[in-house]
Amino acid sequence: MAATWSHEPHKVLKFRPGDRVADIDTDSSPGFSGDRADAETVLAERTERYAELQEMLYANGKSGRDQRSVLLVLQGMDTAGKGGIVKHVVGAGNPMGLRYTGFGVPTEEERSHHYLWRIRKALPPGGHIGVFDRSHYEEVLVVRVHNLVPPDVWEQRYDEINAFERELVDAGTTVVKVAMFVSLDEQKRRLAERLERPDKYWKYNPGDIDERKLWPAYQEAYQAVLDRTSTDYAPWFVVPCDKKWYNRLAVTELLIWALKGLEMTWPPADFDVQAEQKKLAAS
Numbered sequence: 001m002a003a004t005w006s007h008e009p010h011k012v013l014k015f016r017p018g019d020r021v022a023d024i025d026t027d028s029s030p031g032f033s034g035d036r037a038d039a040e041t042v043l044a045e046r047t048e049r050y051a052e053l054q055e056m057l058y059a060n061g062k063s064g065r066d067q068r069s070v071l072l073v074l075q076g077m078d079t080a081g082k083g084g085i086v087k088h089v090v091g092a093g094n095p096m097g098l099r100y101t102g103f104g105v106p107t108e109e110e111r112s113h114h115y116l117w118r119i120r121k122a123l124p125p126g127g128h129i130g131v132f133d134r135s136h137y138e139e140v141l142v143v144r145v146h147n148l149v150p151p152d153v154w155e156q157r158y159d160e161i162n163a164f165e166r167e168l169v170d171a172g173t174t175v176v177k178v179a180m181f182v183s184l185d186e187q188k189r190r191l192a193e194r195l196e197r198p199d200k201y202w203k204y205n206p207g208d209i210d211e212r213k214l215w216p217a218y219q220e221a222y223q224a225v226l227d228r229t230s231t232d233y234a235p236w237f238v239v240p241c242d243k244k245w246y247n248r249l250a251v252t253e254l255l256i257w258a259l260k261g262l263e264m265t266w267p268p269a270d271f272d273v274q275a276e277q278k279k280l281a282a283s
């Protein structure tokens with residue numbers, strides 16, 4: 001662990017009973033004593049470590065030796081930085097061992113099935129890291145805030161989700177859930193930037209303005225998600241996101257922690273190495 005981490009990220013960021021969404025300091029950098037320049041130095045080194053472990057996971061899966069996987073769930077309001085995590089953190093790995101899914105409004109076909117149907121279809125195969133940009137938690141966040149189904153329907157989903165994630169973990173998937181929080185002021189600044197730059201227009205959604213007005217309801221919904229679905233087998237990690245450099249460094253460390261926990265080694269050769277070296281030298 002780099003000297004500038006005073007506390008291990010997977011410990012300091014883990015949600016604990018009694019923690020309040022309203023108390024999150026979104027401009028803080030828990031456990032990290034350095035600044036942006038320090039973070040960039042540390043991130044360069046830790047990205048290499050992440051990439052090595054991710055490729056080891058893929059190599060084991062491809063060889064058939066180990067079919068475990070990792071699922072990274074990114075949940076947060078617009079502009080929290082989910083796309084940046086996908087591009088700058090997860091994307092540093094071997095693309096053949098990555099599976100990305102962005103969940104938007106369900107299609108007509110998806111609505112005809114149970115809400116977990118489309119989630120199951122997107123789960124990472126053995127040897128892969130799967131990334132959910134939004135996820136099954138939309139069913140107790142957006143659905144709840146916008147009253148898309150009656151309360152007695154979304155109320156039972158917390159237990160369903162816990163059972164679903166227990167199933168994933170039991171089947172060999174390490175679930176890393178990251179709740180990303182950005183302040184309303186920082187969100188406003190980032191939305192304004194999208195309106196000022198033609199290369200950012202495509203990221204702007206007029207509906208984001210209406211969502212900002214619902215932040216108190218979203219705070220309540222996120223609090224319920226953290227309180228009711230942070231389990232010992234699939235805990236939530238709460239990441240402040242006003243500083244992009246911090247959330248990228250923090251998620252990198254969370255992925256390294258999850259991959260190291262698999263205690264992997266490189267798969268051994270399934271051929272005679274010395275014989276192949278002789279054959280190659282004579283070719």
